[in-house]
Amino acid sequence: LQRLEYRGYDSAVAPPSTRAAKNMCGIVAYCGNAQAADILVAGLQRLEYRGYDSAGVAIIQKSEDSGGKQESKRQKSAAPKADGAEAKIKICKQAGKVANLAKACENSDVKGTLGIAHTRWATHGPPTDRNSHPHVSCDGKIAVVHNGIVENFAALKTKLEGLGYKMASDTDTELIAHLIYDVRKKKAMPLEEAVRQALTQVHGAFGLGVVCADEPDILIGARRGSPLILGIGDDEYVLASDASAVIERTRRVTYLNDGDMVVITRGAGYQIKSLDGVKLIREVQELEMSLQEIQKGEFKHFMLKEICEQPEVLENCMRGRLNHDTGDINLGGLTPYLQRIIAAPRIIICACGTSWHAALTGEYMIENLAKIPVEVEYASEFRYRNPVLYKSDVVVAVSQSGETADTLAAISLAKKHGCLTVGICNTVGSTIARETDCGVYLHAGPEIGVASTKAFTAQICVMCMIALKLLKEKGDDSTADFKKKLKALAALPDKVRKVLEEKEKVLNMSRVFRYASNFLYLGRGFNFPVALEGALKLKEISYIHAEGYPAAEMKHGPIALIDQFMPVVVIAPCNDPNAEKLQSNIEEVLARGGSVIAISDETKNEDLERKCEYVVHVPNTEEFLMPLLTVIPLQLMSYYIADMRQCNVDQPRNLAKSVTVE
Numbered sequence: 001l002q003r004l005e006y007r008g009y010d011s012a013v014a015p016p017s018t019r020a021a022k023n024m025c026g027i028v029a030y031c032g033n034a035q036a037a038d039i040l041v042a043g044l045q046r047l048e049y050r051g052y053d054s055a056g057v058a059i060i061q062k063s064e065d066s067g068g069k070q071e072s073k074r075q076k077s078a079a080p081k082a083d084g085a086e087a088k089i090k091i092c093k094q095a096g097k098v099a100n101l102a103k104a105c106e107n108s109d110v111k112g113t114l115g116i117a118h119t120r121w122a123t124h125g126p127p128t129d130r131n132s133h134p135h136v137s138c139d140g141k142i143a144v145v146h147n148g149i150v151e152n153f154a155a156l157k158t159k160l161e162g163l164g165y166k167m168a169s170d171t172d173t174e175l176i177a178h179l180i181y182d183v184r185k186k187k188a189m190p191l192e193e194a195v196r197q198a199l200t201q202v203h204g205a206f207g208l209g210v211v212c213a214d215e216p217d218i219l220i221g222a223r224r225g226s227p228l229i230l231g232i233g234d235d236e237y238v239l240a241s242d243a244s245a246v247i248e249r250t251r252r253v254t255y256l257n258d259g260d261m262v263v264i265t266r267g268a269g270y271q272i273k274s275l276d277g278v279k280l281i282r283e284v285q286e287l288e289m290s291l292q293e294i295q296k297g298e299f300k301h302f303m304l305k306e307i308c309e310q311p312e313v314l315e316n317c318m319r320g321r322l323n324h325d326t327g328d329i330n331l332g333g334l335t336p337y338l339q340r341i342i343a344a345p346r347i348i349i350c351a352c353g354t355s356w357h358a359a360l361t362g363e364y365m366i367e368n369l370a371k372i373p374v375e376v377e378y379a380s381e382f383r384y385r386n387p388v389l390y391k392s393d394v395v396v397a398v399s400q401s402g403e404t405a406d407t408l409a410a411i412s413l414a415k416k417h418g419c420l421t422v423g424i425c426n427t428v429g430s431t432i433a434r435e436t437d438c439g440v441y442l443h444a445g446p447e448i449g450v451a452s453t454k455a456f457t458a459q460i461c462v463m464c465m466i467a468l469k470l471l472k473e474k475g476d477d478s479t480a481d482f483k484k485k486l487k488a489l490a491a492l493p494d495k496v497r498k499v500l501e502e503k504e505k506v507l508n509m510s511r512v513f514r515y516a517s518n519f520l521y522l523g524r525g526f527n528f529p530v531a532l533e534g535a536l537k538l539k540e541i542s543y544i545h546a547e548g549y550p551a552a553e554m555k556h557g558p559i560a561l562i563d564q565f566m567p568v569v570v571i572a573p574c575n576d577p578n579a580e581k582l583q584s585n586i587e588e589v590l591a592r593g594g595s596v597i598a599i600s601d602e603t604k605n606e607d608l609e610r611k612c613e614y615v616v617h618v619p620n621t622e623e624f625l626m627p628l629l630t631v632i633p634l635q636l637m638s639y640y641i642a643d644m645r646q647c648n649v650d651q652p653r654n655l656a657k658s659v660t661v662e
């Protein structure tokens with residue numbers, strides 16, 4: 001077994017029951033006058049991009065709520081002996097997608113107007129019915145949904161087992177239910193106080209929803225590290241991990257801060273308090289999001305919709321910010337800090353995944369245009385590698401969701417060192433947006449497809465504007481060249497529209513290559529991050545192995561992989577300063593029997609057409625803006641190949657949109 005351990009070591013290393021459940025997950029909770037199950041399931045469907053391993057609801061059912069139907073196999077009454085109590089908790093939970101839960105709820109009898117729900121993304125503790133949330137206390141009277149991780153899982157579990165509690169799942173969440181029960185039982189205290197006291201024993205991150213059959217008109221939410229937003233409707237409240245699960249009921253919301261707890265009492269409104277019990281006032285805001293933005297409309301998948309939205313996304317991102325006639329760029333959030341930024345010895349950009357690729361493009365842009373040194377860091381490495389940081393450094397976080405745990409931790413570290421922190425986020429009111437000193441929103445609208453597309457182009461667009469703004473602030477904007485650059489940026493949405501007209505060609509090309517098992521993506525200069533992003537998109541959604549490389553690095557390794565089965569995507573615009581070098585790279589691939597797909601500009605080049613199996617043309621633009629065009633065919637190709645391979649494009653296996661645990 002030791003020799004074979006490389007083939008799998010899940011049960012030999014530690015049985016699942018001894019390991020903590022980490023989850024990113026989505027939470028939604030409701031208190032109002034409508035049937036909670038319908039609202040909760042609809043909310044979970046909106047949050048499903050956060051995790052789709054299992055889903056469940058817990059509804060408080062008062063005697064007047066219960067109908068006459070028999071309980072189904074899946075649906076258990078968590079408090080079989082109601083010992084005289086009027087209410088009990090009904091639970092319905094299922095491994096798999098929210099659609100499974102929706103069916104189970106339809107066939108069961110979960111009636112009631114107050115409840116909590118959860119969709120899970122599991123890394124530990126298999127995605128089974130028993131590990132699905134909600135989890136209940138031993139008497140079945142307290143139910144909990146949780147997004148985050150209990151870091152002192154092992155110690156708490158030993159303690160609780162020592163006290164005689166029996167675990168019904170492998171999850172860390174269940175411990176929270178037992179802890180609340182334990183505190184409450186010992187001191188006979190109200191749920192609110194019991195939750196508060198129980199949480200003092202929990203180390204780690206949580207976004208939490210709690211209900212209790214003994215206090216059937218109370219819904220409690222709390223957060224530390226994981227996001228929670230409270231929607232305030234007419235006589236009803238929706239608590240959720242993000243706004244998309246709230247918008248169908250109300251546009252009025254309050255974003256809970258880290259360390260906040262909200263207590264909603266039917267008929268008596270809500271109160272936000274700190275985890276120490278101090279009353280707090282939080283601003284109520286109007287959501288800008290529209291329902292249409294979170295619906296697929298005529299598109300087969302959200303991802304395709306989001307790819308096609310990119311022209312408008314770029315327009316929205318630049319709206320009111322860019323004026324190429326006057327040469328003005330207005331980035332309101334950054335204005336008071338611009339002098340500090342241009343005086344900084346360096347800018348460090350931290351991000352993860354696709355956002356990291358956008359950050360890399362940002363490095364090329366800021367160094368090329370504004371001539372300020374930039375370093376790009378994987379947030380997960382940066383936070384732990386003890387980096388040298390000076391007060392004068394500027395640390396930028398790039399994050400679509402604004403909730404990525406590692407990126408958030410990178411910002412906390414930078415703040416500890418007194419650096420100026422800047423957020424480039426899409427989600428308004430997200431934690432990173434609030435924790436940073438200043439920032440720029442993408443205004444890309446909600447991105448639902450797990451594989452990021454429109455947020456990536458919007459991030460690059462923001463990077464362009466920042467680079468140009470810094471250049472201007474340094475006083476280098478007097479040349480005609482500066483206005484030309486602004487004009488080129490403003491012209492991009494129409495150019496993206498033109499690239500999207502190539503859809504059919506990309507579709508045909510995808511048909512040819514859909515069975516390949518490896519892809520190589522090559523690019524140079526501004527298009528090197530695009531090569532990385534193209535490869536990431538393909539592997540994320542089609543599960544085809546793909547690697548992105550700087551074209552010149554091919555000789556140092558990947559060239560060994562090239563044969564007739566290896567499609568090589570080369571981003572090779574003909575009016576690129578590196579065009580000749582890229583042509584040589586193409587020759588090297590062809591000499592080894594590889595097939596080349598070239599992404600080029602409109603410059604005529606018969607030689608390229610002759611040699612490459614496919615050439616996709618994008619309009620000509622300034623060199624630094626090319627990534628915004630060359631990435632579009634790569635997004636489309638990944639989409640079509642994944643769809644042809646019948647992969648779940650919007651919810652690729654094992655991934656989640658918002659990675660709120662490290």
Ligand code: G6P
Nearest residue numbers: 352353354355399400401404452
């Ligand atoms: C996950 C998502 C990616 C995303 C990355 C960073 O891995 O699947 O699409 O790029 O997180 O997320 P952020 O919200 O910080 O941009």
